[in-house]
Amino acid sequence: MSRTAAAADQRRRILEATADLVAEQGYQGATIETIVRRAKVGYATFYKNFEDKQQCYLELLDAAYGVTFHRVQRAYDREQEWPDKVAAGLGALFENIVAHPNIGRACLVEALTAGPEAVARHEELLKQFRPLLKPGRELNPRRAELPDTLEDTLTGGVLWVINQRLIGEETKALRSLLPETIEFVLRPYVGEQVAAREAELAASN
């Protein structure tokens, strides 16, 4: 392994160890000592990469959101119709959480406990989902009456459903919740009938 590849590998191991420890012990409980031990790197390596635990955690947030958002966007872009795009995006989101529950727990559940900077960063990252939902407004004949907060509210609802499953350690249950979550998100834009049809489609897949 080249020197740059080794350095990148160490950095990745530190971020992974941070995700695991924050998921297991909470942000406050995770320490740099336990992180370096889990990542099998020295303190010097940690401090060469990060200033402190908070900076390391913020980079984990950025990296995890970056990867997740990219997958959601790719699934969304593959579909033609907006309701199908949203259904595919939510499907990709849920599958990503099911595949990486520790990262989900560390980044979604624990973000609110990791201090004001993490709260602010988390809020910024969540806003990335707004532009995926907003085109749905065009499909609503009563679009002028839709509240400005609709996208943030729906994002909050999905986040709540995910967080509760992560906290309850029943992340796989997200799969069975996917159809009705799709319906929940689509209903305000396209009405109950179209939303329910999309949910049935997802349930039969």
Next chain:
Amino acid sequence: MGEEELGPLPAGRHGFSREQVAHNQRERLIAGLATAVAEHGYNAVTITDITKAAAVSRRVFYENFEGKEECFLAAFDVVVAHIHELVAEAVELGPDWPHQALAAAREVLAFLSSEPDLARLCLVESQSAGPAAAKRFRDAVGELVPPLEQGREERSAERPLPPHTEESTIGALVSLAGRKVAAGEAARLEDLLPDVTQFILSPYLGPDEAERLAREPV
């Protein structure tokens, strides 16, 4: 010997019984904790911050609570009990389900707007105050599901709503409100009322009727 067996204090300057004083001190500590937590955050707050804000001694603090977590949980319970009371009252007084839901949303948002420190304690700090607080928070939110489920009776559509609709709806609003509070906008929570009512009522009454009710003058 238990506190209650001591009987009233000799009628002194203040004329309160020992129990009344103790009760009052506990309430002051709870209020002091809310102030101190709003200022420093749960994780950074110290017993000294709390007793200073409450203007009572450390000794009195430890007579009432084992530590800051217990004090926090007591404060959290007081806030949640009040919110549940507001909801129960709205349900009891409202002429029908839509107006009950409307009044509940209005009263809860008005309360949280008028008490930004308590809103923060309940919606934001409870997430970082340890697993016991996080669990109480989830349970407290869960208790709002049954009154919302009553709205299913109002639906004209034959197809039932999916089973977790209420969980998602309440979760969406709690999450939205929590993020507003975290952003320092607790005092403006009340502005969300029309959006919130429309969002709550739509699945049950349809968007048109929900919109009409959301704009109905009080």
